[in-house]
Amino acid sequence: MTLEIVSQAKCFGGTQATYQHASTATGTAMRLAVFTPPQAAHGPVPVLWFLSGLTCTEENFTVKAGAQRLAAELGVMLVAPDTSPRGEGVPDDADKAYDFGLGAGFYVDATEAPWAQHYRMRTYLEQELPALISSTLPADMTRQGITGHSMGGHGALTIALRSPARFRSVSAFAPIVSPMNCPWGEKALTGYLGPDRTAWRAYDACALIEDGARVPDILVDQGSADSFLTTQLKPELLEAACATAGQPLTLRRQDGYDHSYFFIASFIADHLAWHAERLLR
Numbered sequence: 001m002t003l004e005i006v007s008q009a010k011c012f013g014g015t016q017a018t019y020q021h022a023s024t025a026t027g028t029a030m031r032l033a034v035f036t037p038p039q040a041a042h043g044p045v046p047v048l049w050f051l052s053g054l055t056c057t058e059e060n061f062t063v064k065a066g067a068q069r070l071a072a073e074l075g076v077m078l079v080a081p082d083t084s085p086r087g088e089g090v091p092d093d094a095d096k097a098y099d100f101g102l103g104a105g106f107y108v109d110a111t112e113a114p115w116a117q118h119y120r121m122r123t124y125l126e127q128e129l130p131a132l133i134s135s136t137l138p139a140d141m142t143r144q145g146i147t148g149h150s151m152g153g154h155g156a157l158t159i160a161l162r163s164p165a166r167f168r169s170v171s172a173f174a175p176i177v178s179p180m181n182c183p184w185g186e187k188a189l190t191g192y193l194g195p196d197r198t199a200w201r202a203y204d205a206c207a208l209i210e211d212g213a214r215v216p217d218i219l220v221d222q223g224s225a226d227s228f229l230t231t232q233l234k235p236e237l238l239e240a241a242c243a244t245a246g247q248p249l250t251l252r253r254q255d256g257y258d259h260s261y262f263f264i265a266s267f268i269a270d271h272l273a274w275h276a277e278r279l280l281r
């Protein structure tokens with residue numbers, strides 16, 4: 001399997017590229033954005049995954065977060081996948097709502113019809129894409145970190161909690177910390193997985209921690225002016241789950257910041273430094 005170049009440009013001495021490939025996990029073409037730092041010319045570099053939120057593609061983080069300059073200095077590859085399968089034959093929300101279906105894969109392997117055929121983002125991100133990146137790009141897969149925003153913060157936390165040996169570092173921006181306990185998550189998990197809530201626990205960071213999953217430490221930034229804070233994101237649930245379980249968590253409430261990429265751009269340097277400290281030592 002190969003990565004086809006959709007576009008690429010020199011960026012801070014490295015390369016910002018968009019790739020496309022045929023995915024066996026989703027049964028569709030998938031796109032991803034990759035920033036390869038200049039240090040990759042001399043050997044494999046650590047990888048930081050960024051999982052995006054509702055409505056996003058591989059492009060939002062790439063053009064809005066301003067992560068490339070520091071990633072080039074640190075020598076870290078940035079991988080930003082798409083948020084769902086797309087294309088002909090891929091079902092979407094009946095009302096074309098933004099919070100389910102296209103652009104809203106919630107990083108699960110769906111088990112319910114008609115979603116189960118293509119909505120297999122867990123297998124895509126846990127198996128297929130790491131193998132593809134490892135075999136095609138100058139990536140040191142023994143040094144991986146993961147972060148993300150909102151639905152992507154949920155993805156980053158749950159993937160890391162399920163596979164702690166794979167990642168040296170995990171962080172999140174305004175994550176959905178407990179999809180079992182918010183309208184976005186209840187809609188998505190009901191639709192993709194069906195009504196049995198026990199099957200949802202593998203996709204809920206708080207439930208995973210309650211059930212014994214652990215990572216060395218977690219960094220979360222959350223804006224106090226985020227319009228989704230009290231209805232959907234509920235960082236206090238993660239704070240409580242971590243406190244009860246003894247899971248180290250650094251939760252920073254950032255005064256006045258909203259849910260946008262302006263918030264992410266404001267704190268991306270802190271997250272890159274957090275990951276670099278753990279990936280480069």
Ligand SMILES: N[C@@H](CCC(=O)N[C@@H](CS)C(=O)NCC(=O)O)C(=O)O
Nearest residue numbers: 053054055056060098150151260261
């Ligand atoms: N469009 C939705 C909000 C969706 C939203 O805020 N998406 C976030 C992630 S959860 C995002 O990153 N949007 C794309 C962007 O800002 O570039 C609404 O109207 O309420």
